[in-house]
Amino acid sequence: MKRVIRFDRGFLAAVLLSVALIAFGIVGLATKGINLGVDFQAGINQYVQLVYPALDVSYSGTGNAVLSVSDTRAVLVFSGADVENRTIEYDLAASGTLSDLASAFSSQPGVSARVTDGAGKPAVTLVPTYQGDIRLAAAAVRLSREPETETEYFAGMDKVRAAAATIGSVSVQSVGERIRQQYIIRLRDDGTDPKFSTTSAERIRTALETAFGAGRVVVMKTDFVGARFSKDLADNAWKLTLFTVLAILAYATVRFKIQYAMGAVLAILHDALIMIAFIVWTRIEFNTSTLAAILTILGYSINDTIVIFDRIREDRRLLPTEPFHTVLNKSITETLGRTVITTITTMLAVLSIFFFTSGSIKDFALTLFVGMVSGTYSTIFIATAFVAFWNDQAEKRKKAQGTAPTAKKPGTAPVLKPAK
Secondary structure, eight states, X not given: OOXXXXXXXXXHHHXXXXXXHHHHXXXXXXXXXXXXXXXXXXXXXXXXXXXXXXXXXXXXXXXXXXXXXOSSEEEEEEESTTSOOEEEEEEGGGSOBHHHHHHHHHTSTTEEEEEOSOTTSBGGGBOOOTTXXXXXXXXXXXXXXXXXXXXXXXXXXXXXXXHHGGGSSEEEEEESOGGGOEEEEEEEOOSOOTTHHHHHHHHHHHHHHHXXXXXOEEXXXXXXXXXXXXXXXXXXXXXXXXXXXXXXXHHHHHHSOHHHHHHHHHHHHHHHHHHHHHHHHHTOOBSHHHHHHHHHHHHHHHHHHHHHHHHHHHHHHHOTTSOHHHHHHHHHHHHHHHHHHHHHHHHHHHHHHHHHOOTHHHHHHHHHHHHHHHHHHHIIIIIHHHHHHHHHHHHHHHHHHHSSOOOOOTTOOOOOOOOO
16 A cells, blocks of 8 residues: 655645745845836837947949848849849858958949958858848948857856946846847836937947947847836736636636635645745846746646645545545645656756746746746645645534533523432
8 A cells, every 4th residue: 555645744834934935025025126027117128239340341333232131141132223133142151251252242243342350250150130131332331240159259148237237227138049149138217218219229239339349239129118018018917817816716616615726726826926036036037928937837736736636525535434634645645646747847848948048038947947846835735735724624613513512591490300
């Protein structure tokens, strides 16, 4: 017979630990607040890449010449009334070095290309034209290149954060491969600058060029989030969370008794508060990805809880004369293997995301990992502990009612038995 683990012995200690952690989180929330991302607070998201200047390209011919660069190819398009309309494509991987590519550009009538740095570097290191096609003119347009090796890596996260911090309250996240030096810089709008949407992007660029040098910053994309949009998103976030909790309460009430439903809701509220405490103290940015992680964990936790509650209900029917705590421990022990295997296999996927990604996805994976630990713990020690407590109180009330003395009716005299 399988050995039954006495989980009920740890209920009190687990509840005290959870209360302490949640209180610690509430203190942090009151003193430090949540590090809100620009999704929930008005501001700007600027995607930048720190690069080396590579080529200066100009055009002095008739008609129009348009240049575009992607990750794999460069395209020159000539058009106009006085020229032959034609499109020329260059495979960057097959073009050799930047010097070779410059020579290929210059072979076209009216086009002049000059290497400014890294003549011997591969042409494939050329940075895409993120802002769209470039119309060439007599004034040279500068193209940039990425670092080829680690020895050329010059803009680490700490340096970028220090440079961006000179303009105000910012957060910095790395995206993509480390050597490509791509970052998201988030600058909050505190409402003091009426022209924030037009001046903030240039302020970020200037701060980075001051730190790393002119011509070393390429703006990939700029997103601005207005105050009204961020407020609507924040309102919808807590409404969505509340709706999730109420839906789980209704489902668990229909499927089980009310004490099981309340235990399940208590467990998911516990998980949400633990995750918020973790987010507050680690200063992870709270954005839509973080909210998605919390809602994912609520679903994961309730699934695990329902499995254990189902087993408790089955064992209760099979062992009606056994004490409830015995049935509880037996049910948790029987489902423990399933719980552990499911959690570990899911954690392997989450850890893979954490170690092999960066930016907001990395934070999403870390939040998921913490939530999974909390969800497994709360299912065993919070949800079932509440059901055990409810059952204990119900049994105490039954015993109290069964042993209570019968009250005498007022105005009646005691009945005396005749002596023998």
